[in-house]
Amino acid sequence: MTTPVLRVNDLRVHFFLDEGLVRAVDGVSFEVHPGQVVGIVGESGCGKSVTMKAILQIVEPPGRIVGGQILFQKDSGAAIDLTRLSPKGAELRAIRGAEIALIPQEPMAAFSPVHSVGEQIIEALTLHERQWRPRGPRLSRAEARSMTVDLFRSVGISMPAERIDAYSWQLSGGLRQRAMIAMALSCRPRILIADEPTTAVDVTTQAQILNLLRDLQRQHGTAIVFITHDLGVIAQMARYVVVMYLGRVMEQGAVEEIFHAPKHPYTRALLKSIPSMNVPPRTLLPTIAGSIPHPLGRPRGCPFHPRCPDAIPGVCAERVPALRPIGSTQLASCFLYNRDEASEP
Amino acid sequence: MAPMTRYVLKRLVLLPALLFLFSVAVFAIVQAPPGDFLTTYVATLASSGSSISAEQVEALRREYGLDRPIWVQYLKWMENLAKGNLGLSLEYQRPNAELIGERLVLTMVLALLSFVFTWVVAIPAGIYSAMHPRSAIDYALTLVNYVGVATPNFMLALVLMWGAFAYLDMSVTGLFSPDFVEAPWSVARVVDLLKHVWLPAVVLGVAGTARLTRVMRANLLDELNKPYVTTARAKGLSEWRLVVRYPARLALNPLVSTIGWYLPALFSGSLIVATVMNLPNIGPLLLRALINQDMYLAGSILLIYCFLTIVGTLISDILLAWLDPRIRFEEGMR
Numbered sequence: 243m244t245t246p247v248l249r250v251n252d253l254r255v256h257f258f259l260d261e262g263l264v265r266a267v268d269g270v271s272f273e274v275h276p277g278q279v280v281g282i283v284g285e286s287g288c289g290k291s292v293t294m295k296a297i298l299q300i301v302e303p304p305g306r307i308v309g310g311q312i313l314f315q316k317d318s319g320a321a322i323d324l325t326r327l328s329p330k331g332a333e334l335r336a337i338r339g340a341e342i343a344l345i346p347q348e349p350m351a352a353f354s355p356v357h358s359v360g361e362q363i364i365e366a367l368t369l370h371e372r373q374w375r376p377r378g379p380r381l382s383r384a385e386a387r388s389m390t391v392d393l394f395r396s397v398g399i400s401m402p403a404e405r406i407d408a409y410s411w412q413l414s415g416g417l418r419q420r421a422m423i424a425m426a427l428s429c430r431p432r433i434l435i436a437d438e439p440t441t442a443v444d445v446t447t448q449a450q451i452l453n454l455l456r457d458l459q460r461q462h463g464t465a466i467v468f469i470t471h472d473l474g475v476i477a478q479m480a481r482y483v484v485v486m487y488l489g490r491v492m493e494q495g496a497v498e499e500i501f502h503a504p505k506h507p508y509t510r511a512l513l514k515s516i517p518s519m520n521v522p523p524r525t526l527l528p529t530i531a532g533s534i535p536h537p538l539g540r541p542r543g544c545p546f547h548p549r550c551p552d553a554i555p556g557v558c559a560e561r562v563p564a565l566r567p568i569g570s571t572q573l574a575s576c577f578l579y580n581r582d583e584a585s586e587p
Numbered sequence: 588m589a590p591m592t593r594y595v596l597k598r599l600v601l602l603p604a605l606l607f608l609f610s611v612a613v614f615a616i617v618q619a620p621p622g623d624f625l626t627t628y629v630a631t632l633a634s635s636g637s638s639i640s641a642e643q644v645e646a647l648r649r650e651y652g653l654d655r656p657i658w659v660q661y662l663k664w665m666e667n668l669a670k671g672n673l674g675l676s677l678e679y680q681r682p683n684a685e686l687i688g689e690r691l692v693l694t695m696v697l698a699l700l701s702f703v704f705t706w707v708v709a710i711p712a713g714i715y716s717a718m719h720p721r722s723a724i725d726y727a728l729t730l731v732n733y734v735g736v737a738t739p740n741f742m743l744a745l746v747l748m749w750g751a752f753a754y755l756d757m758s759v760t761g762l763f764s765p766d767f768v769e770a771p772w773s774v775a776r777v778v779d780l781l782k783h784v785w786l787p788a789v790v791l792g793v794a795g796t797a798r799l800t801r802v803m804r805a806n807l808l809d810e811l812n813k814p815y816v817t818t819a820r821a822k823g824l825s826e827w828r829l830v831v832r833y834p835a836r837l838a839l840n841p842l843v844s845t846i847g848w849y850l851p852a853l854f855s856g857s858l859i860v861a862t863v864m865n866l867p868n869i870g871p872l873l874l875r876a877l878i879n880q881d882m883y884l885a886g887s888i889l890l891i892y893c894f895l896t897i898v899g900t901l902i903s904d905i906l907l908a909w910l911d912p913r914i915r916f917e918e919g920m921r
Contacts, residue, residue, distance in 0.1 A: 295817075298820075298821050300817060300820045300821055302812075330825070330826050332825075335823040335824070335825060336823065337823070338820070338821055338822065338823035339821060339822040339823035340823060343821070344817075344818070344821040346814055346817060346818055346821070347814070348814050351813060351814040351815060352814045352815055352817070352818045353815055353818065354815045354819070354833050354836075354837070355815075355837075355912075355913060356836060356837060356840075356910065356911055356912055356913070357833075362818075365822070365824075366822050366823075369822065369823055369824065370823060409912050409913070409916075411913065412916075422818075425822075
């Protein structure tokens, strides 16, 4: 077993709104190993994007990390806890973009419309120059430009030399997302966070982008944290899955185990609601009973218990189940698999 | 042709057409009040006890072309303007160019300085407020801004003049010390001007500064929520650098398009302040020319206003296109 490059431990991010406290992330733990693709899946509002912003410490106020650890393993030496670093400090800024890079959700709005895309990539290269190239001559403008052209070529953008001078609104959705990937990869990060990178593009482009990410991941051995609400995408991309619901991890494990032997009732319900080729036509698609509670009206106990078909009366509504190992790689936070804990007073 | 060149050329072509339209409008407005300069002149003379014969009035009327149809008067005016001749002031009996010249320079100096004051103060203040919303300094700036917008500038002028006189024993009226009012331009006179000009520049700029700070704060708050800011932050840029480089730059664009209005607004808005502070700028001159129906003087001043407004708008259009490639391309393609 390798040392994980990233270890998130009982992370809590709360939003202090005038209307009340929103526990967007409330005790999330998972690990990312070097070169591994981890999929984070969940409905909208389950806290997956906030978790990613918390890793980079770019959660916007009134949100704040209130607990937990984010341990990042540097190339040399011990792991550092990112939550202990100042969000505006130089140490953390040296990690953002250089060691942990982000591919944001909306490529359309994620580039500045008044700077050419090339310029924005060159900025990243120049900013972290001493990290991706500790020694050697200072980066010249011409060199940065030619590196950007190479990056564009490596993500499959045709006519790269012309395209780097384009503005984001002059590019198609697919090209924009490729340019974004080029920017994220520019400083050769060890971890790539892809926040629903294919939500805003059409299905054909989606397939191309996923292939590209997979190829790049194999080439460079970058670890990818892949956020999506699309279980099909997870099955294609990830080797390890984390299932989130209302700011907590319901279940996690290797992709084969989660898909073929889901343990948590939420995961089972989620998988059942995928349309299948094997059911007779005109069958109603199973849905999860009830709806996601209002962020301010979080249920007590296990957050899923009001919608859970297997909820244990008097237990699930009272106490929060901890994440416990079940199979060889699988973990679930559910009292069904933890009768001892459930029967404790 | 590059989009930018096309964009500028299109606007330059429009310039003469606009000037023609404005000249017609200006002439119509100056001519609009009943009577003409001579009726006012005769009335003034009569009220001061002296009189003028009907023949003399008729001779003057012919001399100034006041007996000809309006369109002939207009064409004559245009002909003279084309030769660079702004005509003679009926009241002062001096060339209009001479009367306007120095006052125009002083007005522009004042406008430029209060503009610089406004932007240098308002933009950083707006950026700070937006970056620290609901902080103590933000609230303090907001309070100052509301007071600034709500205070009439002539009142501010009076208060400051009184304060300077009562506590600093300084006389701050006018733009020059008594020794330099009539003196020819020299280094010493420029220095004297700079010693006096800052107070009226600040007085004239306060309300604009307050408004601009509010607008900058609101624009930037909108921009700070845009995804490209998250991208820039995730890239590892420092907070100040990323704000100045990305959202502040975008928040500025709508403001740049208002630069063109600044000069004419200050021309007409400074009248009361200029009267209160005894500033030798162009506002009081225009007011007097209009009251006395000194039509060629008033017409010349108004036409210069129009010209400056057009040029100001042209400058802000060019600045905007230079700052925002979306405008450059969209317009250039058409």
